[in-house]
Amino acid sequence: MNGELVIDVEGMSKSFGPHKVVNNFGIQVPKGCIYGFLGPNGSGKTTTIRLLCGLLTPDAGSGTCLGYDVIHETDLIKRQVGYMTQRFSLYDDLSIEENLTFVGRMYGMADRAAKVTDTLERLGLVARRKQLAGTLSGGWKQRLALASCIMHAPKLLLLDEPTAGVDPQARRDFWDQIHILADQGLTILVSTHYMDEAERCHQIAYIAYGELLVHGPVGEIVAGSGIATWSVEGKDQISLASELRHLTGVDRVTAFGRSLHVSGIDAAALETAIAPYQIRPGLTWTRGETSLEDVFIHLMSQATDNIQ
Amino acid sequence: MRRDRLTFAMMVGVPVMQLLLFGFAINADPRGLPVAVMSADQSEFSRSFVAALENSEYFRIANYPETEVEADRLLRVGAVQFVINIPEDFSRELMRGARPSLLVEVDATDPAAASNALATLQVLGNRALNHDLDGPLQDLRATPPPFELVVHRRYNEEGITQYNIVPGLMGVVLTMTMVIMTSLAVTRETERGTMESLLATPVTPLEVMIGKIVPYILVGYVQVALILIAAKFIFGVPMEGSLLLLSLVLIVFVAANLAVGFTFSTLAGNQLQAMQMAFFFFLPSLLLSGFMFPFRGMPLWAQWLGEVFPLTHFLRVVRGILLKGNGVADIAAETGYMALFLIVASTLAMLRYRRTLD
Ligand SMILES: Nc1ncnc2c1ncn2[C@@H]1O[C@H](COP(=O)(O)OP(=O)(O)OP(=O)(O)O)[C@@H](O)[C@H]1O
Ligand SMILES: [Mg+2]
Numbered sequence: 001m002n003g004e005l006v007i008d009v010e011g012m013s014k015s016f017g018p019h020k021v022v023n024n025f026g027i028q029v030p031k032g033c034i035y036g037f038l039g040p041n042g043s044g045k046t047t048t049i050r051l052l053c054g055l056l057t058p059d060a061g062s063g064t065c066l067g068y069d070v071i072h073e074t075d076l077i078k079r080q081v082g083y084m085t086q087r088f089s090l091y092d093d094l095s096i097e098e099n100l101t102f103v104g105r106m107y108g109m110a111d112r113a114a115k116v117t118d119t120l121e122r123l124g125l126v127a128r129r130k131q132l133a134g135t136l137s138g139g140w141k142q143r144l145a146l147a148s149c150i151m152h153a154p155k156l157l158l159l160d161e162p163t164a165g166v167d168p169q170a171r172r173d174f175w176d177q178i179h180i181l182a183d184q185g186l187t188i189l190v191s192t193h194y195m196d197e198a199e200r201c202h203q204i205a206y207i208a209y210g211e212l213l214v215h216g217p218v219g220e221i222v223a224g225s226g227i228a229t230w231s232v233e234g235k236d237q238i239s240l241a242s243e244l245r246h247l248t249g250v251d252r253v254t255a256f257g258r259s260l261h262v263s264g265i266d267a268a269a270l271e272t273a274i275a276p277y278q279i280r281p282g283l284t285w286t287r288g289e290t291s292l293e294d295v296f297i298h299l300m301s302q303a304t305d306n307i308q
Numbered sequence: 309m310r311r312d313r314l315t316f317a318m319m320v321g322v323p324v325m326q327l328l329l330f331g332f333a334i335n336a337d338p339r340g341l342p343v344a345v346m347s348a349d350q351s352e353f354s355r356s357f358v359a360a361l362e363n364s365e366y367f368r369i370a371n372y373p374e375t376e377v378e379a380d381r382l383l384r385v386g387a388v389q390f391v392i393n394i395p396e397d398f399s400r401e402l403m404r405g406a407r408p409s410l411l412v413e414v415d416a417t418d419p420a421a422a423s424n425a426l427a428t429l430q431v432l433g434n435r436a437l438n439h440d441l442d443g444p445l446q447d448l449r450a451t452p453p454p455f456e457l458v459v460h461r462r463y464n465e466e467g468i469t470q471y472n473i474v475p476g477l478m479g480v481v482l483t484m485t486m487v488i489m490t491s492l493a494v495t496r497e498t499e500r501g502t503m504e505s506l507l508a509t510p511v512t513p514l515e516v517m518i519g520k521i522v523p524y525i526l527v528g529y530v531q532v533a534l535i536l537i538a539a540k541f542i543f544g545v546p547m548e549g550s551l552l553l554l555s556l557v558l559i560v561f562v563a564a565n566l567a568v569g570f571t572f573s574t575l576a577g578n579q580l581q582a583m584q585m586a587f588f589f590f591l592p593s594l595l596l597s598g599f600m601f602p603f604r605g606m607p608l609w610a611q612w613l614g615e616v617f618p619l620t621h622f623l624r625v626v627r628g629i630l631l632k633g634n635g636v637a638d639i640a641a642e643t644g645y646m647a648l649f650l651i652v653a654s655t656l657a658m659l660r661y662r663r664t665l666d
Binding site: 053055075078079081083085087088089090091092103106107108148 | 500501502503504505506507508509510511
């Protein structure tokens with residue numbers, strides 16, 4: 001997983017009119033890595049991915065993708081990148097097989113028929129090969145979209161929210177597939193809103209308002225955030241939550257089913273704050289594990305503060 | 309609709325523009341028709357006859373051909389609408405009171421274009437000659453006119469309008485379907501989101517354009533085949549020239565229209581706009597090309613405008629080949645123009661076609 005960098009860019013910026021959508025963005029993605037791309041809606045994930053594959057021209061920035069210059073050699077990059085768009089973007093009125101054949105032709109592939117059959121088999125699409133893409137359910141569409149972007153054997157996959165609206169089983173299958181591809185040496189950059197998916201990535205980056213806030217392996221990000229979390233169970237959660245929320249040292253109180261997650265950036269301050277409640281009868285306190293979500297929500301509120 | 313400014317602008321602007329354009333441009337009574345005069349008689353009479361032609365608004369002397377062959381060629385390529393033959397002994401016969409004949413050959417492919425002018429010709433001749441017939445010759449001024457006008461309608465002897473309309477329709481149908489189909493082709497990709505995938509692949513703009521255009525060329529040929537069959541068996545349109553030549557010219561014409569459609573599709577934001585642009589192109593093509601109204605009936609500026617549209621040139625070629633039996637040399641100039649149009653439109657399309665999403 002170490003060694004050559006597949007994506008190495010820095011200083012990337014892109015504005016649409018007055019809006020700075022991507023601001024001074026840089027990442028390094030090593031070969032064979034599954035790199036998760038997270039951030040709230042409108043944070044610039046799709047835009048960043050489009051910058052990387054040459055669909056948008058950055059206002060500023062430089063770097064390489066697969067060893068080619070991201071500004072001047074986009075044609076070469078396009079040959080070796082598979083890009084799966086956020087919105088389904090294949091032809092509804094073509095069948096699965098025809099769509100793949102079409103994509104094959106766009107990449108000017110030789111022995112197209114064999115490649116198509118091979119890809120259909122790999123993704124278990126053989127039985128439905130004649131079905132029109134427009135009539136597929138969401139999960140199958142995603143599978144077809146993945147098929148169409150791995151068919152030309154790219155070295156880098158850019159997947160933009162590939163599993164939005166897909167059932168858990170299909171998502172799991174999808175991610176198993178992604179791991180298999182990564183084992184084969186593909187590098188994968190994937191954007192998602194699902195925390196469980198983020199946890200299946202080797203590394204993640206979190207962006208908000210076009211700024212890269214943190215990046216690194218999931219464990220490191222959680223540990224590095226320094227956030228401590230306790231969970232408490234008991235009656236009358238609503239009033240308890242509002243009481244806890246006002247304490248200094250408590251940054252966030254979130255309801256999770258029957259329990260509340262109470263977290264704070266400073267572990268010692270948090271413990272002092274909740275000490276009186278720990279001896280209150282009827283409440284059970286356990287030390288909780290800080291989730292990636294807690295970290296992100298924390299980062300988000302910080303980012304909002306910075307903006308304001 | 310408020311959001312879609314371009315659509316709105318086109319909905320208001322286009323009708324106004326077209327109203328002005330066509331209101332001024334269209335005139336079903338053509339004037340200034342080009343005439344070739346072949347005069348073998350250098351007399352006072354023939355000179356004043358020619359002068360009278362010049363002075364009438366209906367005619368414009370474009371050429372004095374030396375030989376029959378040359379006169380024939382001028383008529384065939386459509387450089388002139390009439391050839392007027394003044395025979396050698398015209399004035400002598402005239403003075404003898406023998407009512408010599410004046411031979412007028414008319415390009416009658418479009419019967420409407422020439423009918424008024426022909427009617428004037430007789431009147432004009434009488435007046436001009438009567439003026440000269442004074443003194444002792446006054447007696448010859450009598451009604452029946454001093455000469456006999458022999459009109460020879462070439463290419464469409466019976467003046468059947470269908471002969472002119474049906475081949476023209478081929479051009480019109482092709483323009484309409486080809487421009488609309490391609491202008492929707494790329495816009496549809498953008499609207500459906502498939503453009504994003506397409507742009508992410510390494511295909512070049514030229515490849516996309518060829519990919520979009522070639523299938524429609526085939527569609528165009530199917531249409532042409534149907535129209536030709538109908539023309540022959542239902543309307544009995546003569547087919548003088550080579551159909552092979554026609555089909556070669558068709559490639560250029562169809563491709564030119566497709567390139568226009570492709571250009572529109574790179575300019576339009578959505579299918580509605582593409583459709584509007586296609587109509588914006590189609591209407592003037594139809595009205596200014598000489599299909600609906602005689603081309604020479606329009607004021608000069610409108611004729612210049614009309615020359616821009618490939619349909620104008622195609623009409624000349626298709627009528628030339630089918631009705632006049634034009635060969636390669638006769639249609640080369642018009643075809644060359646269509647090719648030029650094709651090149652310009654494709655270049656524009658290539659420049660406009662964006663390889664990125666921004
Ligand atoms: N072509 C465009 N023109 C103008 N603004 C745009 C364009 N594309 C994106 N934006 C703006 O850029 C911002 C970032 O958009 P982007 O699609 O990159 O977000 P995202 O992180 O992918 O969001 P989501 O999670 O909802 O997919 C948004 O505010 C959006 O409105
Ligand atoms: Mg997005």
